[in-house]
Amino acid sequence: MGIVDHKLNEKIQEFEEELKKTKYNKRTQGAVGLLKAKIARLKGEKTAKSSKKVHAQGWSVRKSGDATAVLVGFPSVGKSTLINKITAAESRVGHYEFTTLEVIPGSLEYENVKIQIFDVPGLIEGASKGRGKGREVLGAVGVADLVILLIDATKPQQLEAIQNELYEARIRINKKKPDVRITKKSTGGINISSVKLTKTTKPIIIDVLRELKFNNADVIFREDIDVDELIDVIEDNRKYLNGLIVVNKIDLVSKEKLEEIKKKIKPDVLISAEKSVGLEELKKKIFDKLDLVRIYCKEISKPADLRVPLVLKGQATLRDACLKLHKEFITKFRFARIWGKSVKFDGQKILNLKHELKDGDIVEFHLN
Ligand SMILES: Nc1nc2c(ncn2[C@@H]2O[C@H](COP(=O)(O)OP(=O)(O)OP(=O)(O)O)[C@@H](O)[C@H]2O)c(=O)[nH]1
Ligand SMILES: [Mg+2]
Numbered sequence: 001m002g003i004v005d006h007k008l009n010e011k012i013q014e015f016e017e018e019l020k021k022t023k024y025n026k027r028t029q030g031a032v033g034l035l036k037a038k039i040a041r042l043k044g045e046k047t048a049k050s051s052k053k054v055h056a057q058g059w060s061v062r063k064s065g066d067a068t069a070v071l072v073g074f075p076s077v078g079k080s081t082l083i084n085k086i087t088a089a090e091s092r093v094g095h096y097e098f099t100t101l102e103v104i105p106g107s108l109e110y111e112n113v114k115i116q117i118f119d120v121p122g123l124i125e126g127a128s129k130g131r132g133k134g135r136e137v138l139g140a141v142g143v144a145d146l147v148i149l150l151i152d153a154t155k156p157q158q159l160e161a162i163q164n165e166l167y168e169a170r171i172r173i174n175k176k177k178p179d180v181r182i183t184k185k186s187t188g189g190i191n192i193s194s195v196k197l198t199k200t201t202k203p204i205i206i207d208v209l210r211e212l213k214f215n216n217a218d219v220i221f222r223e224d225i226d227v228d229e230l231i232d233v234i235e236d237n238r239k240y241l242n243g244l245i246v247v248n249k250i251d252l253v254s255k256e257k258l259e260e261i262k263k264k265i266k267p268d269v270l271i272s273a274e275k276s277v278g279l280e281e282l283k284k285k286i287f288d289k290l291d292l293v294r295i296y297c298k299e300i301s302k303p304a305d306l307r308v309p310l311v312l313k314g315q316a317t318l319r320d321a322c323l324k325l326h327k328e329f330i331t332k333f334r335f336a337r338i339w340g341k342s343v344k345f346d347g348q349k350i351l352n353l354k355h356e357l358k359d360g361d362i363v364e365f366h367l368n
Contacts, residue, residue, distance in 0.1 A: 005046065012042045033204040033227040037211035040231045061103050061140050065114035066311035067290045070141050072166070073150035074158050075122025078248040080104070082150065082273040083119040086283060091119045098122060101133070103140050110287045112309050113294065118144065125161050128168035138169040145313065146290050147173060147243045151265070153253045159245065159265045172232070173243035179222040180233045182209075187216055194221030205230060242289050244268045246282060251275050295321055296362045304362045312357065319353040321363060332367040 019035045022028050071079040075097030083089045087106025092099050104119040120137045127134025141147055147166070151158045166173060190206050197205075208227060209217060212234050225233075232238045247261060251272040258270065269285050271278035293316045294309035312320050318336055322329035333353060339346045340361035357363070 008042055008046050012039060012046070015039045015042070029200065029227075030204050030207065033200060034207050034211060036227055036231060037208040040235060041212055044235060061118065061143060062105075063116060063143060064105070065107055065116035067113070067145045067292060067313065068116040068118065068143065069146040069148055069286055069290070070118040070120060070144040071148050071150055072120065072123055072137070072141055072162060073248075074124065074152065074155075074162070075099075077122070077150045077152045077158070078273045079119050079122070079150055082248065082271070083117055085273055085276060086279055087117055089117075089119065098132075108283065108286070110283050111294075112307055113287065113292060113311055115286060115290065117148075123162060123165055125165065127165045134165070138165070138171070141166070141169070141171060141241075142239050144241065146286065147171070147241050148286070149173075149243055149245050151245065151247050151267070153247050153249045153258070153261060153270075156247070156261050156265050170238045172238050172240045175240055177238075177240050178225045178229045178233050180225060180230070181218075181220045181222075182214065182233060183218045184214060185216040185218065190214070190217055190219065192219045192221070194219075195224055197221065198224055199226035200230065209234065242291070244285055244289050246271060248273050250277065293357055293359045293361075295357055296360075297321075297325070298362055298364045300364055300366070316357050317353060318350065318355045318357060318363070321357060322353065322365075325365075329365065329367065334366045334368055336366065337364040338362065 015035055015038050019032065019039070022032055022035070024032055071083060073079055076095070076099075080091035080093045080100050083091050083104065083106045084093065087108045089104055089106030091104040091106070098121060100119055100121050102121070106117045106119065108115045108117055118140055120140050121133045123134065123137050124132045126132075127138060149159065149162055151162075163173065190209055192202055192205060204227065205219070208230055209219070212231070214234065245265065245267045246269045247265070247267045248271050250258060250270045251274065253261070261267065262270075269278055269282045271282055273279070291314055293312040293314070295312060295316075296304040296306055296309055298304035310321060310324055312324065319330065322333060330353070335349050335351045337347045338350055338357075338361055341358035342356060342361050343350065
C-alpha cells in the first residue's frame with residue numbers, strides 16, 4: 001500500500017468514526033450528510049487509484065443461459081451443496097471453510113428457461129475491502145441478475161454482515177434506482193426542483209452536491225429520498241440487483257428457533273440443501289424473482305412452439321425481442337401480431353416497437 005493510500009484510509013476511518021459517534025437528529029442531520037459525502041468522495045478517490053489492480057485480479061466469469069444468479073454467503077453455509085442439488089454442477093463440498101476457491105457455474109432448467117447459477121467462495125467480513133477473495137466474489141456478484149443470499153440457520157446474524165459487505169461494494173439489493181435527475185452545468189449554481197422532501201433538506205443537498213464537486217447543476221427529485229440515496233445518485237456507479245434471502249440448514253434448528261428466524265430476518269425461503277427440503281420452492285422463487293418475460297415466436301399461419309421461449313428481462317419491448325432475434329429485424333419490421341396478456345384481443349396488430357411485451361405472449365413478426 002502506498003503512502004497516499006494509507007493517508008486516504010486514515011482519513012476515511014477518521015470520518016467513519018466521527019459518523020458512528022454522531023447521534024442522528026434534526027440538529028445534526030446536516031453534519032451527518034456532509035460527513036457521508038466526504039467519505040463517499042474519499043472512497044471514490046481510492047477506487048480510482050486501485051481499479052486497475054482489481055481488474056487484473058478479477059476472475060473472468062462467462063455468462064450463459066437466459067439469466068444468471070449467484071450464491072452469496074459466508075464460508076460453509078452450504079453454497080456448493082446447494083448448487084450440486086439444483087444443477088448438474090459438481091462443486092466440492094467440505095466441512096472446512098473456503099472449500100470453493102473460484103467461480104463454479106451450474107445450470108438450472110426451469111419452465112423452459114435456462115438459469116445459470118454461480119457458486120463462489122465464501123464471503124467474509126471485510127470482503128468489500130478486499131479480505132479473503134472479497135473483491136473477486138463481489139465482482140462476480142455484480143454481473144448477476146439475481147443475488148441469492150444464503151444464511152446458516154444456526155447463525156442468522158450473518159444476514160446483516162453480508163448485506164453490509166454488499167452495500168459497501170456499491171451493490172443495492174431489492175431497491176430501485178432513485179428517480180432523481182442531475183444535470184451538470186458550467187455556471188448558474190445549483191437549482192433544485194422537487195417533490196416534498198421529508199428525509200433531508202435543500203441546504204443539506206446543496207452541501208453534499210458541492211462536496212462531491214457539483215457546483216453547478218439542475219437537480220430534479222421525483223421522489224423523496226435520503227442523503228445515502230442522494231450520494232448513490234450523484235456517484236452513479238451503484239448496481240441495483242434483485243435478491244432472495246434463503247436460510248439453509250434448517251434441519252439443525254428447532255421449530256421455535258425457526259419461528260424466531262422468520263420473524264427476525266424475514267427470509268424468502270427456508271431450506272435444507274443436504275436433506276433436500278424446500279428446493280422446489282426455492283427454484284420457483286428464483287424463477288419468479290428474475291422477472292423474466294418469455295415470448296413465443298410463430299410463423300404466419302403456423303402454431304408457435306411453446307417449448308422454446310425467447311427469454312427477455314424486465315420491462316421488455318418488441319424492440320428488445322427484435323434485437324435478440326436478429327438486428328435486421330429492427331429495420332425490416334413492419335408490424336407484429338400478438339396473442340397474450342400485452343394486447344386487448346387475440347392477434348392484435350402492433351406497429352410500435354416500443355410496445356411492452358408480457359410473459360407468455362405469442363408474437364408473429366411481419367417483416368419487409
Ligand atoms: N446439516 C446440514 N449440513 C449442511 C447443509 N448444507 C450443507 N451442509 C454441510 O455444510 C458444510 C459446508 O458445505 P459446503 O456446501 O461446502 O459450503 P460452502 O458454502 O460451499 O462453503 P465454502 O465453499 O467454503 O464457502 C458441509 O459439511 C455440508 O455437508 C444442510 O442443509 N444441513
Ligand atoms: Mg463451496
